[in-house]
Amino acid sequence: MGRMLSLLAAAVLTLSDVPSVDDRTLAEWRARIAPAENEREWSSIGWRASFWAAVEEANAAEKPILLWAMNGHPLGCT
Amino acid sequence: MIARRSVWADEQVAALAAKFVAAADEVHHLQHGDDAECKLFQQLAEQGHYAGRTEPSDTRQGIYACTTTGVLLASINTNEPRRMRRMLERALERWNELPREQRVVADLGEPDLNRLEARYPKDGLVLHQYSRDLEREPALRDWRANAWNQDFVWFTRAEARALAPVTLEVGATTPWPSDLARRLARCHLVDNVRGQVSAFRRGSVEKAELQSCVTAVADGRATLEFRGVSRTTENGAWPVAGFKDRAVPGEQSRGFHAELAGRAVFELASQRFVEFELAAVGLRFGGSQFNGRDGDLEPAPMGVWFELASDAPAEHVAPALVWEYGW
Numbered sequence: 258m259g260r261m262l263s264l265l266a267a268a269v270l271t272l273s274d275v276p277s278v279d280d281r282t283l284a285e286w287r288a289r290i291a292p293a294e295n296e297r298e299w300s301s302i303g304w305r306a307s308f309w310a311a312v313e314e315a316n317a318a319e320k321p322i323l324l325w326a327m328n329g330h331p332l333g334c335t
Numbered sequence: 336m337i338a339r340r341s342v343w344a345d346e347q348v349a350a351l352a353a354k355f356v357a358a359a360d361e362v363h364h365l366q367h368g369d370d371a372e373c374k375l376f377q378q379l380a381e382q383g384h385y386a387g388r389t390e391p392s393d394t395r396q397g398i399y400a401c402t403t404t405g406v407l408l409a410s411i412n413t414n415e416p417r418r419m420r421r422m423l424e425r426a427l428e429r430w431n432e433l434p435r436e437q438r439v440v441a442d443l444g445e446p447d448l449n450r451l452e453a454r455y456p457k458d459g460l461v462l463h464q465y466s467r468d469l470e471r472e473p474a475l476r477d478w479r480a481n482a483w484n485q486d487f488v489w490f491t492r493a494e495a496r497a498l499a500p501v502t503l504e505v506g507a508t509t510p511w512p513s514d515l516a517r518r519l520a521r522c523h524l525v526d527n528v529r530g531q532v533s534a535f536r537r538g539s540v541e542k543a544e545l546q547s548c549v550t551a552v553a554d555g556r557a558t559l560e561f562r563g564v565s566r567t568t569e570n571g572a573w574p575v576a577g578f579k580d581r582a583v584p585g586e587q588s589r590g591f592h593a594e595l596a597g598r599a600v601f602e603l604a605s606q607r608f609v610e611f612e613l614a615a616v617g618l619r620f621g622g623s624q625f626n627g628r629d630g631d632l633e634p635a636p637m638g639v640w641f642e643l644a645s646d647a648p649a650e651h652v653a654p655a656l657v658w659e660y661g662w
Contacts, residue, residue: 276469276636278594278616286614290640291465292483299343302352304359306649309372309448311358316403316439321430323355323423324399325338326376328625329531331359334486334655335336 306332336484336530337414345416351423355400362396364450371446375405383410391578400426403440406433451653454662460495460608461651462488463644466528469616469636479627484527487644487654490515491662495608499547499601503557511545511563519543520565522656524591524639526619529627534659535590539569545595555603561613563595575622576629589621591637613641 281289305311308324315322329335342348365376380386380395388395397412400423408426413419430438455461467483474480490498494515500507510516520543521535545563552558568590574580575587597613619637622628644650654660 274636275592275618276616276638278596278614280616283596283598283612283614286616286638287612287640287642289469290467290483290614290638291642292485295344296340296481296483298349299339300649302343302349302357304357304649306359306652307372307448307450307452308358308360308365308376309446310648311356312372312375312403313443315356316443318356319435319439321355321408321426321438322399322401322403323352323357323426324376324379324401325343325357325359326362326365326380326399327359327396328362328394329655330361330652331339332649333361333652334484334527334531 300332304332306330336482337478340478341414342416342419345419348416348419348423351420351427354427355423362394366393366395368449370448371444372448372450375403378405379407379410382407384412391581398422400430402430402433402438403443404437406437451657452651454489454653454657455651456489456491456495458607459492460488460490460498460611461644462490462611462613462641463650464488464523465640466526467638468528469638471635479529479631482529482627484529486523486527487650487652488519488523488641489654489657489660492606496606498608499557499559499599500549503549503552503601503603505549505552508546508548511547513543516543516545516563516565518660519545520567522654522659523641524565524567524593524615525656526589526591526622526626526628526637527655528637530625531655532623532626534656535567535569539567539590541566541568543567547599556609557601557603559599559601561595561597561599564593565595565615565617566590566592568592569621574624575632577625579629581624587621587632589619589623591615591617591619593617593637593639597641608643611641611643615639615641 327335399410400408408429409422411422464486500509525532547559572584574584593615595615600610602609616638618634620634
């Protein structure tokens with residue numbers, strides 16, 4: 258069954274409009290794929306990259322901690 | 336992932352967040368580790384919104400407001416800014432009511448922490464990776480139309496050096512070492528646009544070839560161009576709809592067939608890359624349990640972009656599938 262699905266997928270692939278890496282310049286690919294400025298607003302919060310980094314800083318500054326904990330690091334692939 | 340745009344881009348949420356020391360972290364590690372950092376999280380999580388929960392999973396992911404002493408101020412798991420604002424306001428109210436001895440610890444000590452970031456290759460090569468769907472017909476109209484995700488790619492110093500020809504003179508070429516090209520295909524040329532995926536199995540890599548060619552050498556720097564092809568196809572039975580089809584996973588096929596092109600600048604004195612750009616473009620198909628492709632399994636265009644990461648701590652985050660590196 259898996260092989261049938263693979264063959265089916267391959268058949269569909271040959272019929273599809275397959276994009277080529279030569280369709281655009283590298284600068285154009287970057288502009289198309291990487292996040293635009295307005296998609297990076299979430300990072301302006303200034304996230305520390307580990308819980309403990311925040312613990313140490315919060316303890317010294319006597320501030321509360323805000324922790325965003327997800328399956329997959331939120332600053333990486335989540 | 337949706338929270339990046341829906342919650343944390345909200346101005347009022349950001350203003351409230353500024354009253355805290357903010358951190359982002361990987362919950363599975365915090366939930367299952369046994370060092371001081373993990374134990375503190377576990378203490379907090381078992382007071383929070385998912386305390387004691389085991390179904391549909393035992394995850395404790397979410398947003399926690401807390402003190403360093405282990406007092407949970409408030410917690411939630413939401414993509415709605417309004418609910419997040421309320422949670423943060425509640426947390427600040429509770430914080431203001433706490434006596435100082437419940438806000439801070441006299442001495443945190445210097446605990447040994449077991450973190451993947453300890454393996455960060457500071458003298459190697461670190462890339463920031465982005466993935467996004469490309470134009471398609473019919474176009475999607477909801478959040479999926481502009482969904483994107485990111486990750487990091489690590490190379491040791493020796494691995495990074497092996498991406499360039501030994502002799503850096505114009506016209507010199509070298510294939511990327513097979514293990515590195517295949518690792519890129521298995522761990523990074525994956526469909527994580529809408530969510531996490533597992534690495535492709537080793538046997539699912541049909542082709543993973545990249546070549547580096549020196550196109551110029553000047554001022555102590557060699558310019559390289561990259562060209563390559565990657566084809567991964569994986570067949571089997573697994574769920575593609577989160578927890579909905581977990582009990583009866585169907586036969587699936589997933590993969591990414593891509594062309595790659597890029598350029599880089601290698602500094603001779605430091606023997607390090609000082610510029611690096613690589614694009615992978617092609618068709619993805621299929622899905623996995625948590626990558627949000629249920630109903631979108633047919634082949635469709637996807638792009639992946641790699642560029643040098645900065646040295647900022649926020650970019651020291653380990654690759655999502657780093658345990659597949661074999662380091």
